[in-house]
Amino acid sequence: MSEIYDAVGIENAFARIVGNEIGERGTEHDADFFRNGDPKKISKALKIAISAIEERLAKIELTSSDHEAGGIGAQLDVAVGRLNKIAINMAGSTKKEPNDYHWVIVASLLTIINTLLIVLDRTK
Numbered sequence: 688m689s690e691i692y693d694a695v696g697i698e699n700a701f702a703r704i705v706g707n708e709i710g711e712r713g714t715e716h717d718a719d720f721f722r723n724g725d726p727k728k729i730s731k732a733l734k735i736a737i738s739a740i741e742e743r744l745a746k747i748e749l750t751s752s753d754h755e756a757g758g759i760g761a762q763l764d765v766a767v768g769r770l771n772k773i774a775i776n777m778a779g780s781t782k783k784e785p786n787d788y789h790w791v792i793v794a795s796l797l798t799i800i801n802t803l804l805i806v807l808d809r810t811k
Contacts, residue, residue: 692786693794694718700794701732704801705739724785730777736797737770743804 699709701716716732744763753760 692788692791694721694786694790697721697790697794700797700801701736704736704797721787721790722785724783724787726777726780726782726784729790730774730780733770733774733777737767737774740800740804741767743808747807 695718698714698716698718698721701707702709702711702714705716707714707716715728715735720728720732744767749758749760752758754764755761
């Protein structure tokens with residue numbers, strides 16, 4: 688597992704999505720939190736990332752049809768809502784999951800989201 692587990696890469700993905708400097712110490716998305724698998728600390732990092740995504744998505748102009756059932760606005764609302772529920776559930780968990788490879792997947796998806804939001808912002 689350790690060969691695919693990159694806690695620093697996870698930290699960097701979270702830093703980018705929230706707008707922090709890479710390598711900034713004392714953040715809620717420190718690589719050690721992911722290595723240790725403390726769900727309360729990881730939940731805090733996830734909540735901050737969700738807030739950053741919500742702020743950036745709020746700047747995107749969507750049509751009224753985008754917010755109808757199945758529209759892209761509705762899909763975004765549901766997905767962000769699910770992430771918030773996961774973060775809330777994690778905050779109440781005591782089960783540690785050190786070196787959980789799922790966070791590598793999340794970090795990769797955050798990087799994709801961040802990159803697409805940057806490109807979208809450039810096209811305005």
